[in-house]
Amino acid sequence: MKDIRQMSDQELINLYQSLYEGVYVFECYGPRDYQLMLAAEEELRRRGYKIVRRVEVVKQEKFEEVIG
Numbered sequence: 871m872k873d874i875r876q877m878s879d880q881e882l883i884n885l886y887q888s889l890y891e892g893v894y895v896f897e898c899y900g901p902r903d904y905q906l907m908l909a910a911e912e913e914l915r916r917r918g919y920k921i922v923r924r925v926e927v928v929k930q931e932k933f934e935e936v937i938g
Contacts, residue, residue, distance in 0.1 A: 874906075874909055874910055874913045875913065877913075879917060879919075882910055882913060882914055882917075883919075885910050886910040886911060889903055889904075889906055889907035889910065890907060893907055
């Protein structure tokens with residue numbers, strides 16, 4: 871993998887979105903993934919990007935299994 875500072879904006883955005891999904895949506899990540907996500911976020915902000923996190927609330931369908 872390229873160094874974060876050498877990635878294009880789009881590569882960095884894709885990396886951040888992928889890591890964010892693993893951490894917050896699937897909750898399947900390791901310490902390195904989390905550190906890389908924070909580093910990508912910091913680099914995006916340095917480049918002038920603002921990260922907007924959105925939460926979507928949807929009604930659960932009857933066929934979806936309830937976990938937890």
